[in-house]
Amino acid sequence: MKSGADYILTxxxxxxxxxxxxxxxxxxxxxxxxxxPGSRLEAAFCDDAASRLGLRIIAPxxxxxxxxxxxxxxxxxDWPNDLAALADHLxxxxxxxxxxxxxxxYALACAALLPRRVSAVAIVAGLGPTVARGATSxxxxxHRLFLKLFHHWPAIGALLYTPFSLVLRRFPxxxxxxxASTVPPADRDALGDACYRGILTRSTRxxxxxxxxxxxxxxxxYTRPWNFPLEEIIAxxxxxxxxxxxxxxxVMGRELSRSLPHACRCFLxxxxxxxxxxxxxxxxxxxxxxxxxxxx
Numbered sequence: 001m002k003s004g005a006d007y008i009l010t011x012x013x014x015x016x017x018x019x020x021x022x023x024x025x026x027x028x029x030x031x032x033x034x035x036x037p038g039s040r041l042e043a044a045f046c047d048d049a050a051s052r053l054g055l056r057i058i059a060p061x062x063x064x065x066x067x068x069x070x071x072x073x074x075x076x077x078d079w080p081n082d083l084a085a086l087a088d089h090l091x092x093x094x095x096x097x098x099x100x101x102x103x104x105x106y107a108l109a110c111a112a113l114l115p116r117r118v119s120a121v122a123i124v125a126g127l128g129p130t131v132a133r134g135a136t137s138x139x140x141x142x143h144r145l146f147l148k149l150f151h152h153w154p155a156i157g158a159l160l161y162t163p164f165s166l167v168l169r170r171f172p173x174x175x176x177x178x179x180a181s182t183v184p185p186a187d188r189d190a191l192g193d194a195c196y197r198g199i200l201t202r203s204t205r206x207x208x209x210x211x212x213x214x215x216x217x218x219x220x221x222y223t224r225p226w227n228f229p230l231e232e233i234i235a236x237x238x239x240x241x242x243x244x245x246x247x248x249x250x251v252m253g254r255e256l257s258r259s260l261p262h263a264c265r266c267f268l269x270x271x272x273x274x275x276x277x278x279x280x281x282x283x284x285x286x287x288x289x290x291x292x293x294x295x296x
Contacts, residue, residue, distance in 0.1 A: 001025050001056075003047060006040070008067055009089050017082060018067020019060035023050025029095040030288055031083055031110070032059035034203070036102030036127070036222070037168060037215040039066035042203040045196060046098075049282040053289045057098070060086055062106065064214025066206045072213060076221055077228055079106045080113040087117065096120040096292040098284070100277055101248055102127050102218060104256075105226060111235055112228040119292035121237045122284050125245055125273050128252035130223055138249035140182060151223035158216050165215060169208035172201045184244040187272035196278050230259040236291040237263040240284055242271030 001007070001021045009017045020040040023030075027050065032043040043059035050057045062079065064070035071078070087095055096119050099107025104126025111118045130136055131151070136144045149157035168175055180191040191197055207215065237260050241253030250267060257265045264287065268276065277284070 003051070004044065006067060009086055011082070011085055015063070015069045015071060016067065017060055017063075017069075017086060019058060019086065022047040022057040022059065023055045024053075025056060027051075027054045027056035028289070028292060029056050029058055029087075029090070029092045030285075030292075031087070031095055031097050031107075032057050033097065033099040033103030033107040033110075034059060034062070034065075035100050036218050037065070037165075037204060037207040038102070039203045039206040039209075041066070041206050042100070042199065044199045044203075045277060046281045046285060049285050052282070053285050055285055055289060058086070058090070058095075062214055062218070064210070064217055066209055068214070070210070070213040070217075072217065074217060076105055076109045076226060077113060080110045083110050084114060084117065093117065094119045094292075096122070096288045098122045098124070098288065099126055100124045101273065102222065104128070105222070108230060108233070109226070109228050111233045111237070112230060115232065115234050118235045120288050121233070121235050122288050123237065123239045123253075123256065124277050124284055125241055125248050126239065126253060126256060127222065127248050128256045129226055131225055132255065135252060135255070136249070138246060138251060140246050143247065146219065147223055150219040154220055157219065161216060161219065162212065165208055165212040168204055172204040173197070175204070176200060183246060183274070184272045186242065186244055186270055186275035187247075190272070190275040190278045193278065196274075200274075230256075233260065238266070238284070238287040238291075239263050240266045240268070240276060240280060242273060242276045243267055243269050244271060245273040245276070247273035
């Protein structure tokens with residue numbers, strides 16, 4: 001497989017699942033769960049670090065994003081079935097998981113529901129359950145209000161999200177410029193990195209290739225309880241979160257760490273939501289390399 005190339009798997013039900021591969025082409029497999037709104041292109045930021053560590057990053061688009069067909073009734077617990085089908089297609093028995101931001105619930109669902117196949121899990125600036133009291137209190141106001149809308153009035157939330165999704169698709173760079181003015185210095189610096197910002201811009205535009213269905217379904221699922229047992233995850237888990245994160249507040253990382261009492265935790269002063277994966281990709285991937293025993 002060629003690094004950075006796109007591929008499509010046609011599932012047994014006819015639904016297409018798009019994915020890209022980064023890092024070492026023959027390396028140990030790590031499935032990447034992209035953020036919100038995002039796509040398989042987001043994983044390009046860890047291409048170099050994965051190559052150095054001998055890891056193969058396989059980054060699928062969730063249903064409704066990028067090259068993947070929408071599945072309007074999907075639940076968090078359905079994603080492990082898609083990932084298992086992709087792993088089977090690629091001849092992969094065991095694999096590690098890397099969940100970033102809004103991809104964290106999906107990575108953790110796979111770890112909980114595919115315990116014999118998952119060898120290690122890394123959660124980076126991971127979104128936790130949003131229904132708990134105070135979970136979103138330190139979040140940027142715009143993000144907090146959208147989550148509240150989708151929790152209480154999903155139809156109104158979907159209506160209001162429509163014009164915003166069009167702006168994200170057509171002018172993602174302008175959105176990141178506006179965002180840079182509202183985030184802490186570490187994130188402002190990260191968004192000023194031309195290469196990294198280019199990756200985020202392309203990933204966001206690609207997220208809406210076929211419309212907004214993927215993002216809308218994610219917003220609904222993010223505001224519901226998680227129906228899978230975190231306490232039954234047996235694979236080694238590492239949690240990284242920036243103390244200055246206002247996109248996904250650090251309180252969510254701390255709550256996840258309480259639900260995963262044996263996890264390796266790293267809460268970093270002076271790091272935000274975007275700076276954390278950019279500056280610490282090699283450290284995070286090293287945790288996976290040291291803790292997994294997946295077969296190629």
